[in-house]
Amino acid sequence: MSIATGSVAFVTGASAGTGREIALALAGEGHDVAVLGRRTAALDDLVGEIEGLGRRALALTADVRDAGQLEAALDGLLAWSGGRVDVVVNAAGTTGPLSPPIGQYSLEDFDSTVATNLRAPFIVLSRLLPVMRAAGQGRIIMIGGNHGMRGRAGRSSYSASKWGLRGLTRSAALEAGPDGVTVNYIAPGPIAIPRMKAAWKAQAEAGGVSEEEALRAYVANMGIPLGKPSEAQDIVAMVLYLAGPGGRNITGQELVIDGGATVL
Numbered sequence: 001m002s003i004a005t006g007s008v009a010f011v012t013g014a015s016a017g018t019g020r021e022i023a024l025a026l027a028g029e030g031h032d033v034a035v036l037g038r039r040t041a042a043l044d045d046l047v048g049e050i051e052g053l054g055r056r057a058l059a060l061t062a063d064v065r066d067a068g069q070l071e072a073a074l075d076g077l078l079a080w081s082g083g084r085v086d087v088v089v090n091a092a093g094t095t096g097p098l099s100p101p102i103g104q105y106s107l108e109d110f111d112s113t114v115a116t117n118l119r120a121p122f123i124v125l126s127r128l129l130p131v132m133r134a135a136g137q138g139r140i141i142m143i144g145g146n147h148g149m150r151g152r153a154g155r156s157s158y159s160a161s162k163w164g165l166r167g168l169t170r171s172a173a174l175e176a177g178p179d180g181v182t183v184n185y186i187a188p189g190p191i192a193i194p195r196m197k198a199a200w201k202a203q204a205e206a207g208g209v210s211e212e213e214a215l216r217a218y219v220a221n222m223g224i225p226l227g228k229p230s231e232a233q234d235i236v237a238m239v240l241y242l243a244g245p246g247g248r249n250i251t252g253q254e255l256v257i258d259g260g261a262t263v264l
Contacts, residue, residue, distance in 0.1 A: 007031045008081045009243070012064060012124065013092030015039040017193040018143065020046055021232040022089050022239050024053075029240060031087060032056040034077045038063050064092045064120035065112060074127045084135070085128050087243045090121040091143040096157045110157040117161035118168065125172055133179035139243045140176075140183040142169050143235065146258040149187055162187075166254060173252030182251040184242050189258025190222060190229040225260035 009026040013019035015037030027033045027050040035050075035057065037043050043059035050057035058080045062069040077085070096113035097105065121142060132138030147155050148162025166185055173183040190196060204214035219227055234257050241247055242255075256262055 009087035015042040019091035027055040034058040036060040065115040113157035118164045138181040
């Protein structure tokens with residue numbers, strides 16, 4: 001897909017972290033970008049940066065767990081874009097509580113995680129996939145996680161929601177392929193974003209070790225053969241590939257970026 005004049009990208013989870021970097025990268029490639037998240041001030045700052053790159057931008061504040069808020073945001077997106085959407089990146093996500101085993105994990109926490117990681121992308125696709133199919137082209141990219149490729153103790157809601165997102169990706173790819181729309185799933189492992197770096201720092205302080213030692217211990221525990229977490233730019237590069245000319249004949253695929261952790 002060449003980037004035509006007025007091409008519109010939509011990125012959820014864009015207030016911070018990888019979603020923010022994806023939005024900026026898409027703008028740098030020539031797309032106008034609508035960004036959705038919960039933090040209005042952060043989105044306004046991002047819009048300013050995108051406009052500084054010479055692209056149009058729209059901030060949409062919504063909690064993706066709230067269907068009404070999300071649907072209203074999608075209304076705003078289509079009104080702003082004139083009913084056009086070329087690239088959709090579902091980057092909003094949550095791990096949910098990280099340690100409770102099944103039996104101690106609350107139904108409220110489970111529902112909240114699934115609402116963010118699976119139901120929200122379904123709502124987005126329900127509204128935007130018909131628009132793309134009618135246009136005869138489009139790229140949809142789901143940001144999942146490598147725990148959706150394998151289970152992990154203490155992460156039942158996260159793993160279940162990301163496995164479900166894989167199924168949604170495959171079904172959407174089969175439905176939309178005949179109309180020229182691709183749908184793919186990126187499965188990152190740990191990403192060295194500020195939130196994760198803060199967690200490693202806290203672990204170092206609690207254990208009385210250096211941050212480098214804490215990171216090595218974390219990587220060893222996660223079983224990463226390459227010995228390092230991913231950077232946000234690793235995921236950004238894959239998004240740009242899938243959204244660009246190289247991704248024209250790739251659909252229904254799961255692309256894992258985790259340093260080899262899922263090889264084991």
